[in-house]
Amino acid sequence: MTEKESLLTSKNTIFAAVVSFILLALVIIAGMVTPLLAKILSGTEIMLGSEYFNPRTALPTVLLIMMLTICLLVSSVKPRKVLAATAALLLLLIAVFVVSPFSNAAVDVAMALIIPAFIATGYKIWLTARDKKGYGKYRGLSAHLIHLGILCILLGVVLSSNIKVEDSAVYQTGKMGDRNIQDYSLKITSMASRLEGEPYQERQASSYITRIDFDIYDQSRYARSGSVEYITDFKWGQTYTTTYIHRGLTEELFIAPRALDEKTGEVDMYVRIVPFINLLWGGIYMMALGIIALLIVENRSPHQSITMLQPSGREMDMAFFEKRYEKIMEHELRKLRSGKSGGGSK
Template identity: 45%
Template sequence: MKTEKPLLNASNMMLATVLVLLLLATVITMGMLTPLVAKLASGVEISLGPQYFNDRAAIPTAVLVLLLSTCMLAGYTARKNITLIVAGSAALTLISAILSPFGNIPMDISVPILAVATITTFHKIARSWNRDHSKTIRGISAHLIHLGILFILLGIVLSSNMKVEDSQVLNTGDMAKFEGQKYEIMLKSMSSQYQGEPYQDKPASSYTTDIDFDIYKNGKYFKTGQVKYITDFKWGQTYTTTYIHRGLTEELFIAPRAIEETKGELDVYMRTVPFINFLWGGMYLMVIGIIALGIIEYRNDSMAPITTSIAGNSGKGTRKQKPGKLEAEERYDELLEKELEERRAMRRKQ
């Protein structure tokens, strides 16, 4: 009697993962080619921003993360339990989308799925410990790569949907507050000077204004910073430097938009991005996992035992052979020699 192959198996999960990846690739490719096709067909230039890709890639990405959780659990628990966990994750996501605890639909959908997948990955890392040191490193390294991917996705979702930005105009000595942010800026001074070699009728190739300011966090002094506003005569353009402070839980970004030097007036932009370190941490985890996996594989290849035997009359000095093709060939030769010996014996009796 032929038994039916279960629906939840490695082949089907691999097929589903490949199909979802192809769908994501199709969405991204269409988004990249649409402006080019529109320009060639009608001469109209269009631009598709990040929101276009976010809206269309959200569902396939969520499905991909669910598949990752399923693959992580496969082989470590019963299929029934895997189905319950994945179904529970999907139900939790649906409830979160309805109740909207974060007040943001992308976060309401993404956070539960990513949280379940992260817990599953940590569970798999814990189960990777083995008496064989190389197997332990190999297993943990592979799962560090998975964990890095999840952290990158989590960092993108949280930082892009929780960032707060605002701009203010202030004079020298003034303190500026920014809406929705716990940081304030006090403009200390602005000083300008020419820099570079003389250019045409100008005494130098550029004109630079140094802008010094103090940053206050929750009403208390936090840091001192400086940015530059540069007018380049040679290239006919104006650009600025930026101030970036990366903390444990957030990133602070400050940049000047415009200055009125005669009035001592500055138009400054500030952005606070929470949880951006998940993205950088995910990249580091991926790099560590890839390097560790490469090292262990290289060591295994270079230290593989030689499948030869040093045979003596007493049988001493035989090396332990690695099961494989050479061992099978040697076993075949032994059986063949035994068969030939039996045939010779039969002929002698005749």
């Protein structure tokens, strides 16, 4: 049991978490650099989307979350309990993957990993608030706030990318759309075009812009109004659009025109609904707040921070050797005293 306990330390688990994070970063960097290298070396333009990144980043992400969860427990729970919790987490992962309660492997694994991580983080926050005071308390709470932010970001990314709904439909100006995209439907209220920009060649302006106004209905009830623009740029020879984005408490609604026909008044609208996106933004703000709080605590307590940074294992070793030295000295003194008393009696 001694060898297992010596391996299961905060230092080793943090090292494993850092290695997992480096692997994750290398996979992401490779995916970002590959299109650039292909363009430079062969002139071929390629795009790597979620179908490339998701399967390759899955394993490093799973390892990272597990290591971060174990890191939280190692310093507060006995090694045997940490090993038992790790085994239970692995069994939970297997069971959730087999049963698939959300009918999506990525969401199933993410929930099975991140919910225990949230519980471990909440437990650690409670211990820090209960047992520590002053600098140690504020420093620990700031670090755990960063950890909560990272977990929210990971959960937000997985949920929003795997549960999002996207579709397109053709709408007639002045008529209610007969096709719902989840709970939403659109009604194009008006469509007006204008020329904009300086004259270009034989044209009166450099771009032709069509503004599309619409009403949004949620479960057949009016919710809000919006507008987008379909822009044809004569100078650059391309067409692009503006987008409508509404960020609600539980989801994000994204609308953009794909094509339009001014003669018939028809517009092909693309609609995307992204749930749980606020977990991502909330996690980013939470992590930033934790980093700022940690920097403030470190700057206000420089002497205490130096003391806190000393390795606890080294202090324990020094205390052990000091106690051992005292016992040896006491034993030698007893031998000397017994020798003197024996010589006096003779």
